[in-house]
Amino acid sequence: MEALLTELRAAVGSDAVLTDADVTVAYQRDMMPLAPYGQPLAVVLPSSTEQVQAVVRACAAHRTPIVPRGAGSGLSGAANAIDGCVVLVTTKMNAIVEVDPDNRLAVVEPGVVNLDLRAAVEKHGLFYPPDPSSYDWCTIGGNLSTNAGGLCCVKYGVTTDSVLGVEVVLADGSLLKTGRRTVKGVAGYDLTKLFVGSEGTLGVITRATLALRPLPQAPSTLVATFDTTVAAGAAVARVVREGVVPSLMEIMDRTSIKAVEQYLKTDLNADAALLLCQSDSGGEAARRELAAIEQVCADSGAVLTYVTDDLAEGRDLLTARRSVLMALELYGAWLTDDVCVPRNRIADLIAGCELISAEAGLRIAVTGHAGDGNMHPTIVYDPSSADEFARARAAFDRILGLGLELGGTITGEHGVGKIKREWLATEIGPVGLRVHRGIKQALDPGNLFNPGSMFSP
Amino acid sequence: MEALLTELRAAVGSDAVLTDADVTVAYQRDMMPLAPYGQPLAVVLPSSTEQVQAVVRACAAHRTPIVPRGAGSGLSGAANAIDGCVVLVTTKMNAIVEVDPDNRLAVVEPGVVNLDLRAAVEKHGLFYPPDPSSYDWCTIGGNLSTNAGGLCCVKYGVTTDSVLGVEVVLADGSLLKTGRRTVKGVAGYDLTKLFVGSEGTLGVITRATLALRPLPQAPSTLVATFDTTVAAGAAVARVVREGVVPSLMEIMDRTSIKAVEQYLKTDLNADAALLLCQSDSGGEAARRELAAIEQVCADSGAVLTYVTDDLAEGRDLLTARRSVLMALELYGAWLTDDVCVPRNRIADLIAGCELISAEAGLRIAVTGHAGDGNMHPTIVYDPSSADEFARARAAFDRILGLGLELGGTITGEHGVGKIKREWLATEIGPVGLRVHRGIKQALDPGNLFNPGSMFSP
Numbered sequence: 001m002e003a004l005l006t007e008l009r010a011a012v013g014s015d016a017v018l019t020d021a022d023v024t025v026a027y028q029r030d031m032m033p034l035a036p037y038g039q040p041l042a043v044v045l046p047s048s049t050e051q052v053q054a055v056v057r058a059c060a061a062h063r064t065p066i067v068p069r070g071a072g073s074g075l076s077g078a079a080n081a082i083d084g085c086v087v088l089v090t091t092k093m094n095a096i097v098e099v100d101p102d103n104r105l106a107v108v109e110p111g112v113v114n115l116d117l118r119a120a121v122e123k124h125g126l127f128y129p130p131d132p133s134s135y136d137w138c139t140i141g142g143n144l145s146t147n148a149g150g151l152c153c154v155k156y157g158v159t160t161d162s163v164l165g166v167e168v169v170l171a172d173g174s175l176l177k178t179g180r181r182t183v184k185g186v187a188g189y190d191l192t193k194l195f196v197g198s199e200g201t202l203g204v205i206t207r208a209t210l211a212l213r214p215l216p217q218a219p220s221t222l223v224a225t226f227d228t229t230v231a232a233g234a235a236v237a238r239v240v241r242e243g244v245v246p247s248l249m250e251i252m253d254r255t256s257i258k259a260v261e262q263y264l265k266t267d268l269n270a271d272a273a274l275l276l277c278q279s280d281s282g283g284e285a286a287r288r289e290l291a292a293i294e295q296v297c298a299d300s301g302a303v304l305t306y307v308t309d310d311l312a313e314g315r316d317l318l319t320a321r322r323s324v325l326m327a328l329e330l331y332g333a334w335l336t337d338d339v340c341v342p343r344n345r346i347a348d349l350i351a352g353c354e355l356i357s358a359e360a361g362l363r364i365a366v367t368g369h370a371g372d373g374n375m376h377p378t379i380v381y382d383p384s385s386a387d388e389f390a391r392a393r394a395a396f397d398r399i400l401g402l403g404l405e406l407g408g409t410i411t412g413e414h415g416v417g418k419i420k421r422e423w424l425a426t427e428i429g430p431v432g433l434r435v436h437r438g439i440k441q442a443l444d445p446g447n448l449f450n451p452g453s454m455f456s457p
Numbered sequence: 458m459e460a461l462l463t464e465l466r467a468a469v470g471s472d473a474v475l476t477d478a479d480v481t482v483a484y485q486r487d488m489m490p491l492a493p494y495g496q497p498l499a500v501v502l503p504s505s506t507e508q509v510q511a512v513v514r515a516c517a518a519h520r521t522p523i524v525p526r527g528a529g530s531g532l533s534g535a536a537n538a539i540d541g542c543v544v545l546v547t548t549k550m551n552a553i554v555e556v557d558p559d560n561r562l563a564v565v566e567p568g569v570v571n572l573d574l575r576a577a578v579e580k581h582g583l584f585y586p587p588d589p590s591s592y593d594w595c596t597i598g599g600n601l602s603t604n605a606g607g608l609c610c611v612k613y614g615v616t617t618d619s620v621l622g623v624e625v626v627l628a629d630g631s632l633l634k635t636g637r638r639t640v641k642g643v644a645g646y647d648l649t650k651l652f653v654g655s656e657g658t659l660g661v662i663t664r665a666t667l668a669l670r671p672l673p674q675a676p677s678t679l680v681a682t683f684d685t686t687v688a689a690g691a692a693v694a695r696v697v698r699e700g701v702v703p704s705l706m707e708i709m710d711r712t713s714i715k716a717v718e719q720y721l722k723t724d725l726n727a728d729a730a731l732l733l734c735q736s737d738s739g740g741e742a743a744r745r746e747l748a749a750i751e752q753v754c755a756d757s758g759a760v761l762t763y764v765t766d767d768l769a770e771g772r773d774l775l776t777a778r779r780s781v782l783m784a785l786e787l788y789g790a791w792l793t794d795d796v797c798v799p800r801n802r803i804a805d806l807i808a809g810c811e812l813i814s815a816e817a818g819l820r821i822a823v824t825g826h827a828g829d830g831n832m833h834p835t836i837v838y839d840p841s842s843a844d845e846f847a848r849a850r851a852a853f854d855r856i857l858g859l860g861l862e863l864g865g866t867i868t869g870e871h872g873v874g875k876i877k878r879e880w881l882a883t884e885i886g887p888v889g890l891r892v893h894r895g896i897k898q899a900l901d902p903g904n905l906f907n908p909g910s911m912f913s914p
Contacts, residue, residue: 101698102694102697102698102799102800102801103697103800103801104697125700147643147647149641149643153641154640158641160647160650161618170888170892174888174891175888176888176889176892177885177886177889178889180797180865180866181799181864182797182799182800182829182830182831182864182865183611183797183829183830184610184615184829184830184831184866184869184870185797185866185868185869186603186604186606186615186654186866186868186870186871186872186873187866187873187877187880187881187884187885188873188881188884188885188889188893188911188912189651189893189896190604190617190650190651190653191892191893193617193647193650193651194646194647194650194651196647197646198646213700213702214699214700214701214702215700240559240561241558241559242671243582243583243670243671243672244671245671281742283741283742283745284740284741284742285738285741285742288740340637340639340640340641340642341639342559342560342638342639343559343639343640344559344560369641372639372641373639373640374639374641407638407639408637408638408639408642409637409641409643409644410644411642411643411644412639412641412642412643413641413643415643416643416644416645420644424644427644427645428634428644428645429634431627431631431632432633432634432635432645432648434631435627435648435899435900436645436646436648438899439896439899439900441899442892442896442898442899443892443895443896455645
């Protein structure tokens with residue numbers, strides 16, 4: 001493979017081709033402990049679309065698979081290396097090429113960090129909604145590949161809802177430009193949304209045109225606590241039914257609450273469940289929305305409700321929600337799941353997780369984006385115990401089965417990657433799988449990009 | 458072909474297979490006078506998914522192309538018959554299978570009329586946004602196939618933004634189920650959005666799961682008139698830039714205004730351009746939004762602005778906008794175009810159309826969805842004059858070229874169909890076309906569905 005390495009060095013420069021195992025280890029895997037990973041032949045960090053094209057052509061000629069990778073914040077192993085592959089890291093392509101306030105769009109390279117984009121467009125009074133938990137270090141390229149979500153989705157949707165077009169290097173090195181700069185457009189198949197969420201299996205995204213929104217008003221915050229998850233679940237369902245659309249609606253179960261209380265050394269005054277909602281509509285509209293939610297919570301049996309316009313107080317309450325994973329590290333390592341269920345089945349999901357927790361003998365904290373049904377049951381285990389790891393893995397799978405049973409999906413925002421391949425096959429069935437394979441074959445006949453990720457060849 | 462007709466009759470019943478040319482003529486073409494059309498072998502009207510599967514299998518066995526069709530309100534010839542084909546009409550599959558207010562979704566068959574769905578979900582306090590001009594007779598199946606838009610798009614997006622999943626009969630008769638019932642979900646490629654807008658070239662949609670929104674507040678309406686289109690265009694651009702998102706923002710040029718005044722026998726008090734905006738945010742929020750837009754209009758040099766909360770008055774103003782095409786029939790036949798340009802290029806588009814109009818010696822009225830840049834320059838011609846028709850056709854093409862020159866797209870909501878094939882190739886380029894053909898080949902290797910529509914095989 002020396003010939004390939006020589007070509008790669010010619011393509012991107014010697015400094016941008018890493019082969020030392022001590023260095024490449026940092027690019028071998030993402031944040032999902034369950035996912036398999038291998039030893040790459042090399043890690044390359046191109047600086048331009050032309051360099052990506054050269055890398056793709058070289059790898060294609062040598063039949064060496066490419067695993068595209070952003071910052072590695074993923075939670076499905078989609079960016080994990082496979083043995084002998086080239087990991088193509090897009091972090092050096094981190095230019096915000098353009099912000100166009102007249103048309104509320106931005107053009108960016110894939111290595112731009114989500115938070116950097118948010119800050120850059122905020123200066124123009126604009127807002128890029130997708131806000132995955134890792135927004136301070138994940139990249140737009142990874143967000144596009146996994147169709148990332150976040151807390152914003154209840155009102156603003158997932159990444160695909162903010163993408164107008166992409167540029168993608170295909171398996172033969174040619175450059176495909178999809179989409180447009182206009183807010184509407186139906187010329188041809190929607191290739192943009194085909195590439196978004198394709199987890200690096202169809203090409204390498206080298207540029208994206210993103211739709212921006214007007215910056216929303218400063219958020220007002222409501223917190224409500226419940227002594228049963230059934231009551232909290234009923235409140236969520238009724239908010240949906242009554243047609244209130246908050247800009248954020250998060251739920252924490254008892255285990256999450258206790259962990260965060262211990263971690264932040266605070267008292268959340270909550271027992272079985274806590275709902276956290278925000279409205280970014282501003283003024284009277286925000287007051288009306290939160291008053292409606294407060295009434296629904298009270299009617300559903302909330303123990304306590306509290307509304308505040310104070311930004312610092314709102315931020316503190318959000319910190320509680322955002323601290324769950326770190327708090328769980330008090331107890332051990334964590335394994336976070338990602339199922340999305342119909343919004344009237346949240347209480348059933350929590351009850352099911354309690355049962356799985358009891359049977360597995362492992363702590364499972366359930367937290368998530370209640371407003372859109374996207375829940376993250378998180379299993380805590382002792383990483384030094386093979387037995388606990390095996391039980392955690394089994395519980396992880398049982399939760400996926402539970403999500404499907406409740407009419408949901410095996411992934412709301414993290415993706416399939418290298419851990420849910422068999423579950424994808426279960427969810428989409430043999431016809432769906434055949435169509436996936438047909439599209440993959442049409443676009444990547446040599447199985448160059450991320451082979452074995454998402455579905456088996 | 459008697460063997461195929463026998464199989465079709467066995468599949469759907471004799472009454473649902475039409476072969477008499479006097480009857481099939483009604484299914485030969487849609488509303489676009491430019492598009493070619495042929496003589497179908499038969500028109501079939503299946504009543505169920507199973508019947509669609511049987512029809513597809515029979516046609517596949519006899520290598521007879523299928524042109525799927527809804528109500529025929531399309532404006533690109535996508536549903537136009539080709540010689541010897543089977544036109545598969547979905548209008549008999551018109552059940553609203555389910556409305557689920559708890560999860561704000563509806564499950565429908567493709568033949569449901571857009572207006573019937575709107576009315577059915579409104580009873581539950583819910584709202585299905587896509588509202589193409591033909592909403593009182595077009596079907597959801599056609600809306601899905603063309604990714605239809607409407608007046609709502611500036612705030613609520615196009616059809617694809619309201620689709621959670623579809624069921625599609627593929628070329629081998631198998632049934633593909635895409636998507637989900639949850640609001641989020643990233644399991645596998647986004648096949649849903651691949652089929653939406655594919656104009657019947659990849660399969661026959663037999664069912665769809667649609668996302669609904671809370672019913673908005675009753676609209677408040679603003680009208681502003683301008684004595685130059687440049688001033689009106691500047692107002693639109695500034696509204697976008699200032700981050701106000703109305704629920705409707707339409708523009709009419711001088712020719713549209715004059716035609717409507719004559720048709721409705723009213724005085725719109727407008728000279729060169731009229732902007733019509735609505736806010737459905739209700740109460741203080743609506744007042745704030747429309748006041749902001751009113752200020753922008755005044756600052757941009759509006760001659761007159763007027764705001765009303767009165768619903769009847771708002772409806773009357775909207776009637777003026779909705780009457781443009783009918784009003785143009787006072788002068789002759791019309792040919793409506795559908796380009797979408799960046800929102801700060803609307804005045805340039807109108808100016809360009811004025812030039813094209815002068816050079817073609819034909820009246821061109823420009824009206825459209827200013828808030829999203831989707832404009833419908835409409836050419837008036839004498840259908841009995843071959844020369845005028847040829848000039849109209851040439852003007853139609855020049856407008857598409859102008860749309861692309863201004864950084865826009867050749868279709869904002871009507872689709873490519875059988876009239877913009879060459880223009881699609883121009884817009885997406887050779888790599889884009891190759892990817893389109895690859896996907897078509899992967900899903901429909903025998904070129905069974907709507908061959909030659911959207912792009913040449």
